[in-house]
Amino acid sequence: MSTRRWAWVHKWSSLVCTLFMLLLCLTGLPLIFHEEIEHLSGTVQAPAMPPGTPDADLDRVAKAALERRPGEVIRYMFWEQDEHPDITYVSMASSIDAPPEENNAVLVDSRTARVLDEPKTNEGFMYVMLKLHTDMFAGLPGTLFLGFMGLLMVVAIVSGVVVYYPFMRRLKFGALRTGRSARIKWLDWHNLAGIVTVVWLGVVGLTGTINTLNRIVLGLWQMDQMAEMTAPFKHLPPVTKPAHLEQSFRAAREAVPDMTVRLVAFPGTMFSSPHHYTFFLRGNTPLTSRLLKPALVDASTGKLTDSRDMPWYVKTLFLSQPLHFGDYGGLPLKILWALLDLVAIVVLGSGLYLWLRKPKPVADNASARTGRAPAPGTGHRDVEEVPR
Template sequence: MASDTQAAPAPKKKTGFVAQMLSGHSAVGLAVGALMYILCLSGTLMVFHEEFERWEQPQVPEFATVTPEAAGRAADAGLARASDVPHHFYIGVPTDGMPRLGISLDGEEGWYADADGTLGTPIHHPWAEFLEGLHYYLHLPTVLGLTVVGILGAMLVGLVISGLLAHPRIFRDAFAMRIRGNQQLAQADIHNRLSVWGAPFHLLVALTGAGIGLASVLSYFVANSYLDGDIEAFYEPVFGSDPAEDITPAPVFNITAALDNFRAEHGDLQPWYVIMHEPGTVGQSGYILARHPARLIYGENYYFGPDGTITGKLGHSDGPAGQQVVASAYTVHFGSFGGLPVKLIYGVLGLAISIVSATGVNIWLIKRREKGRAMPRLERAWAATIWGTPLALAVCFTLPTVTAVEGTLLNAIFWLVLLGLVSLSAVVTDRAAFARFLRSAAGLMIIFGVLVKWAAHFGAVNSPAAIGVNVVLLATAAVLLWQGWPVRRVQKPVPSAAE
């Protein structure tokens, strides 16, 4: 007997120009998702930029405090090495996160010093600088990069809010996890649960990231439209300004006395940097950037005069509310308050938002496949992006140790590796096996990078942070290798798009 119900007709396939446009539209969407994922993952790593800097040069002496006299000697030695008057001169004094004494000329050339102020190892952080350029600018030219990153941050704000509003039961089902069986449900539950648990963090990080990126873009256009291109004038109400330039030679301000006076007047605060503008000239100025315990501001500027007398402060700690909010944006965005415990929390939550970014695209690809509109080429490209990014990152933190590759070339290698893997995905036939290969390759590359770094500094490791970073990297490698182990499981109804 014939059935009263008829099978639903299969969806018609688009052909010709329409199909090409739909494919191009989907590819653009996937590219935006890939940039969002890279931004989230690199931001998670950026939380630990101080630890990475200590890992890159583990042989540098570390100490909790330094005397003002030692800081003064390091400053004098650094200025003596300058071929010209530096526009800005930085003396980094030991802090909890960076227990090292270092000096830098315009942020370009610098040296670490030992506890008595004698200069030693040149400052060299190619991996940390690579990571900073990736997260701040996606390695694009400054204004363009900030624009793209700011837009992605604004999009993330919209995604967080719309995602919460689009799921009325999302809080009631906050602990529902169906990770076995149907992969669409598993991906959706992982996506929704991590979104709910981390919603306040995700929103806060997205808002501050969008604000930092778009404010920088706004400053560029306002400065060029109304301030004769003077970007510093745009930021002056919040960050202050340098005095008029006068390079007539003059004695350098007394840095030793400035630190002595600061500690006598503000013993409860932690000096972070001594920063001088045009040192050794009539137009020089200087201030001590100090951290305030139990405050979210990144620090307060305490100005000092020629004899080291503290003459005033900028106002980040007690100025207008807007100024205090702006001064807190960087600290909140990167979790640089509360020490290592807060960083670890940010690391976990940052990893969660990276997974949310990945599973969001997974769900979209799986739904297309279930509706008979599968896009296997894009599924393979997405798998290459998800697992190729850790592999490309591992290549880039290994290369500076074994070669002289750094700077723009290192940036290019990251994108070339990732582009090459995405291109390779177009010719592979087994998406799951390809994903497992990439996970295993990333794990092996991380182990190789750790071993190379250990061999390069064998017997000369003075930084506990370097040891901690190695432990975390090896643990990450173990997880990736375990995930990449070629064990055949029971066939699942619908495999994950990025499996």
């Protein structure tokens, strides 16, 4: 394909996605530092206790949450030991099959089974930033639309590199023509910032697109591996009053002793079956801590029924999520991600400026002087963009 066609692809793929990419870059900045912002905003922390204080029986933790919100049921429990140590996050709703958006949170001290807080989960600055970044308050259609915009950004990056190569053969790499017009200066800054961040932009664009397939990927897992694991219990009556939570918890940990429990889905929820607790365990290395392994425990007996590694497509999703926000290397990597995000805003903003301030085509200027229409095939190339 000719350079002219690549330039056309770069122009229109960029124009279509630019405003949405600007939205994602701006909302992504606070999300990179969500842990730090939560701590500064006064998020409840578990009180200090002697090291090695044992955790309370999980049945006591569940009882404390149910007593705090009578008439509701527990759907999930999860733990974020790195971010919020010694706290059990209990997700509750009016019924097991209530809409996913209905989520009443109860924070319980994992060691004393004492309720610490009932935070609001659908309001506040970080909630708005997250919703704008993930689906623009439009649900699954909004998520998939942003995924398509991410793909367009990847197309814009690839076509931009193709267009940039022949252009820079006439100039030194990173040359800034400071003596030219304002538009030429912005063009040079746009090219330099874009080529410097091309790998990062590609990684963030691809991982962001993968993340938008979250519900689809997990839906495939439910129809595939999850259905196979729960097939022997398909015709049994659902467990309406699940018990043996602590016993089930221990059974899951004993089945995979080198992993720790991150989340438990109660019977009847979308990540379990009507007959099981599903425990999701994670590893203890930087890589395996990003992956989850399900362990199914019979909620009526507290005995393990199955545990398997998740398929490759779910692992790909899990690994892309922290990479998208720079969660692999602690605060230094987060700062680097934020700086690159700011550079990306410059790339997007300068590209929009260059399009809005585009000069008249050369052929139109010539026809105005001669009074004749341009000949077929004559250029509409921006004369200022040709390096001299």
